[in-house]
Amino acid sequence: MTRPLELDELDWRRVSPKYVIVDIVGLVVSGLVACVATAVPAFTTKLVWLWSAPVVVAIGFIVVLFLTPRRVRSIGYILRADDLLFRRGLLFQRFVAVPYGRMQLVDINRGPVARALGLSELKFVTAAASSGVTIPGLPAAEADELRDRLVALAESRRAGL
Amino acid sequence: MNLEPTQLTDGQWHRLHPATPLLRGAIALIVILGFVLGNLRDTVIQLIVGGPRAPEDPLDLIYSRGLTGIVLLVVSTGLIVFMIAFYFSWRMHTFRITDELVEVRSGILFRTNRKGRLDRIQGINIVRPFFARLFGSAKLEVNVAGQDANIQLAYLSSANADALRREILRLASGTHEAASTTPVVAGALIERRIAELLAPELDPAAATPASIVNLHLGRLLGSIILSGFTVFALVVAGTMIWVTSTTHQVFFLVTLAAPILGVGSYYLRKFAKSLRYTIAGTPDGIRVGFGLLSTSNETLPPGRIHSIEVSQPLLWRPAGWWEIKVNRAANSSTRGSAAQANTTILPVGNLADVKKVLELMLPGLVDDRSIALLERGLISQGGDDGFINSPRRAVIIRWFSWRRNGFAIEPDAVLLRSGAIWRRLVVVPHARMQSVAMHQGPLLRRLRLAAIVVHTVHGPIHARLGAVDRDAAIAFFTDLAHTAARSSGRDTSHRWRSVPRIAPEVTT
Structure with a gap:
């Protein structure tokens, strides 16, 4: 009975599987930082029960780490006739539909790890800050092509604010 | 400035009101006075209440050491220097208004040049600080979309400000009909000032209808x-x-x-x-005025309201009062009455007032059925009333409000209703939504529920509705995504009075 959200569109374009690596590296780094930060009280006070904090954080990160491939597979987008449809998330699902005419600008960002793997992140910015459409893990050529396509689509459907 | 207002929009460079340096100086004087009075208030409180006297009070020090004369000299010299500086900044401060844009050049050492496109105007605000009003002048603020993106013309003569606003709006609206001539108040200077001071907040020259709401x-x-x-x-x-x-x-x-x-x-x-709150519809949008001594009066052209929230705090329920707020693309940083007018459209009003204001803001929702729906959106307890409400199982997370927690999609706008204790109705016009989203977390998934969000520009309102039935949420999302794309293409409100283009019907 507990079905997740699903739309009738079946032809989701998925992001590159290599993005799993980028995500894992990011998670490991932030997990280590979080563990060290939560371990500081235990380290300074020598109270044994305080060690539970970094342990809980570490377990949490490891669980998230194992779910990474599925989470990356859950990211998808479709260029429909008039709008861009975007989805992500397994446990916390999120679907967004943005009409092309609402585009204010498109960003392409590349972090160090992503660049090493030849991936880019495409950010679709509207006048609403909360739209938050960020498609990570696109192969660089595909991201550039998608950006040009989005700009062209937005230009042909230019709308006011 | 003895120019006719139509001459101000001829595309040439113009200067502001010649009294501008004096007015700015006067404001500096007020700041000093405010400081002195603030100190005096503390002294008075100490005299009445007792308590330790602060020995480092600068005014006391000045008085006790007999430095009053010197300090007054320093202050007045400072004022004169300021005024000279203000004079030069006035000389360098020019503006022009063309068919396409408003442009302002200012600054002596650091030159600034600001251009705003007319079809991006989000509102034109005329602010009259008390002092400026005494001198018959006003500040005109053209808000374009963006954080703190306003073009200020401070100061203009009061009559010119109203006419100039009308002219800018006429140019921005895309209409090509000739400008209406503006009657000039005849009479001596003093009489004119008094007439301006006592004049109603909405200038009658624009033949505006009277305020539709009377705020007792x-x-x-x-x-x-x-x-x-x-x-x-x-x-x-x-x-x-x-x-x-x-x-x-x-x-x-x-x-x-x-x-x-x-x-x-x-x-x-x-x-x-x-005080003296007014709201009225004009051909160029809604005009909202506020203020007793310092007044502010803003015109919002059509299609500049991105979402509307009608809410009722619990304490207001016995009296049946409501408040109306809006989200707008322009966020003026001006303090005081202007900032309030910026997002609060109706500070307090009964149901009849709310209906009148909503009719003004939502020109597409004027037939009886829509008005009834809006009213049910405000006061209905829930049930089968045109809204798609949360199912019974939502009672776990919406204890009191699950019956009326729902949405309705109208031809022109989407209505989100929530809250049984703090009642709230959010209306987002289809043409103004930026994107649509739906969310589901683990708890909502267990309950077969989902949350829906309509994204609009930043503001006090978040158009979000939680605990909606899963299938209803998916239907809402699918439906609204199509509608949003269609209506954003068809919308012509950036040039609201131009002949509407016939947009090709999009087949879905």
Whole structure:
């Protein structure tokens, strides 16, 4: 009975599987930082029960780490006739539909790890800050092509604010 | 500036009102006066209440050392220097208005050049600080979309400001009909000033209809007193009195004196801001005016309101009062009455007032059925009333409001209704939504529910509805995504009076 959200569109374009690596590296780094930060009280006070904090954080990160491939597979987008449809998330699902005419600008960002793997992140910015459409893990050529396509689509459907 | 307002929009460079440097100087003087008075207030409080005298009070020091003359000299020299500086900045401050844009050049050392496109205008605000009003001048603020993106013309002569706004709006609207001639108030200077001071907030020259809402003094007072802030203040005061009565230390009561003054001035300020409130529809949008001594009066062209929230705090329920707020693309940073007018469209009003204001803001929702739907959106307890409400199982996370927690999609706008205790109705016009989203977390998934969000520009309103039936949420999302794309293409409100283009019907 507990079905997740699903739309009738079946032809989701998925992001590159290599993005799993980028995500894992990011998670490991932030997990280590979080563990060290939560371990500081235990380290300074020598109270044994305080060690539970970094342990809980570490377990949490490891669980998230194992779910990474599925989470990356859950990211998808479709260029429909008039709008861009975007989805992500397994446990916390999120679907967004943005009409092309609402585009204010498109960003392409590349972090160090992503660049090493030849991936880019495409950010679709509207006048609403909360739209938050960020498609990570696109192969660089595909991201550039998608950006040009989005700009062209937005230009042909230019709308006011 | 003795130019006809139509000449101001001829595309040439113009200067502001010649009294501008004087007015800015006067404002500096007011700041100094305010500082002196602020100090005096503290001294008076100390005289009445007692307590230790602050020895480092600068005014006391000046007086006791006989430096009054020197200080006055320094202050007046400073003022004169300021005025000279203001004079040069006035000389360098020019503006022009063409068919396409408003442009301002200013600055002596650091030159600034700001251009705003007319079809991006989000509102034109005329602010008249009390001092400026005495001199018959006003500040015109053209807000374009963006954070703190306004083009200020300070100061213009009062009559010119109104006419100039009309002209800019006419140019921006995309209409090509000739400008209407503006009658000039005849008479001597003094009479003209008095006439301007006493004139209604909405200038009659534009043949504007009278304000559609009458804000009674009593209701305004009541709405300000019946607020969460009052409850908080009463609780604090009660606690202090209780503490005093149990400890028998009068000292605690003395510490209350300053907060009481603060609370009093807060109420006064809020009251004075909302005095003489007016709202009316004009061909170029909604005009909202506020203020008794310093007034502000803003015209919002059609299609500049991105979402509307009608809400009712619990304390207002017995009186049946509502408040209307909006999200707008322009966020003016101007303080005081202007900032309030910016997002609060109706500070307090009964159901009839709310309906009138909503009709003004939502020209697409004027037939009887839509109005009835809006009204049910406000006061209905829920049930089968045109809204798609949460299912019974949502009671777990919406204890009281699950019956009326729902949405309705109209041809022109989407309505989100929530809250049984703090009632709330959010209306987002289809043509203004930026994107649509739906969310589901683990708890909502267990309950077969989902949350829906309509994204609009940043503002006090978040158009979000939680605990909607899963299938209803998916239907809402699918439906609205199509509607949003269609209506954003068809919308011509950026040039609201131009002949509407016939947009090709999009097949879905």
